Amino acid sequence: MASLRENIQKLRKEISSVAVTSGRNPDEIRFILVSKTVSTDTIKEAYDVGERNFGENRVQEFLAKKDDLPKDIRWHFIGHLQTNKVKEIIGCTALIHSVDSLHLAKEIEKVSGKLNRITEILLQVNISHEPEKFGFKEEALEDAVSEITRFGHIKIRGLMGMGPLGSDEKKIRDSFISLRKLREKMQFSFPDLDWSELSMGMSGDYPIAVEEGATMLRIGRRVFG
Numbered sequence: 001m002a003s004l005r006e007n008i009q010k011l012r013k014e015i016s017s018v019a020v021t022s023g024r025n026p027d028e029i030r031f032i033l034v035s036k037t038v039s040t041d042t043i044k045e046a047y048d049v050g051e052r053n054f055g056e057n058r059v060q061e062f063l064a065k066k067d068d069l070p071k072d073i074r075w076h077f078i079g080h081l082q083t084n085k086v087k088e089i090i091g092c093t094a095l096i097h098s099v100d101s102l103h104l105a106k107e108i109e110k111v112s113g114k115l116n117r118i119t120e121i122l123l124q125v126n127i128s129h130e131p132e133k134f135g136f137k138e139e140a141l142e143d144a145v146s147e148i149t150r151f152g153h154i155k156i157r158g159l160m161g162m163g164p165l166g167s168d169e170k171k172i173r174d175s176f177i178s179l180r181k182l183r184e185k186m187q188f189s190f191p192d193l194d195w196s197e198l199s200m201g202m203s204g205d206y207p208i209a210v211e212e213g214a215t216m217l218r219i220g221r222r223v224f225g
Contacts (some may be wrong), residue, residue: 004042005049007223015217018210032076033191034202034220036061040068042224055097055218059085066092078160078199078218080134084108091117097160097199097218100124100134102144105154112153113132120155122199123148125182127175128164135161138182145190158197159183160217163205172205175214 002010015203016026032055035043043054047070056062057079066075074094081098086107089096099105099121112119123144125153126135136144148154161179162171187195201209203222210217 004045018207022211028195031217031219038224081113085113095120097122098124105148109151109154120157122158122160124160127161127179156193160199173208180213
């Protein structure tokens, strides 16, 4: 059975290979190790291999782990965030990937303002158009960004999306293309904002995401099993 170190090394090589074949610079792409349900000992093992970016989906699990792990870990919150949990994670994360509504953005702004912090976020878009998934509708994003630009304690860093369920490669690719094009539209409409990040692609579909422009991949099963 492959070790954690071997899984990470293999993943790096695969990402680099797909990037080069796609005409991309592998240095533009990094992965966030999704550590939900993963023990602190296993996270520490990945940390000792050199990994620093870890993603958590649930606030309580994240809070239970973070104090037992090195302080220089860059924590990414990637799950659905309820407004009543915002105050528990502001100041604890490097990036919140899953800002999926204007209501949530307003709460992040309010809490960040009270703490006099700038919180970095990605706006989650429902690119698969699946009703069970969270995220802005594509046609509503521009109005939301217009509103968020008036906030003083939020910094938009880009967009996040999830491909559709199932193994239909064309549907997955189309959803990633739509997110990339949406980011290009936002870059044109709001050139003063930072649209550098495109968080898309997970263990089952990350090669397609790399081909279509992802800068951040959210990888769990592929490394942790």
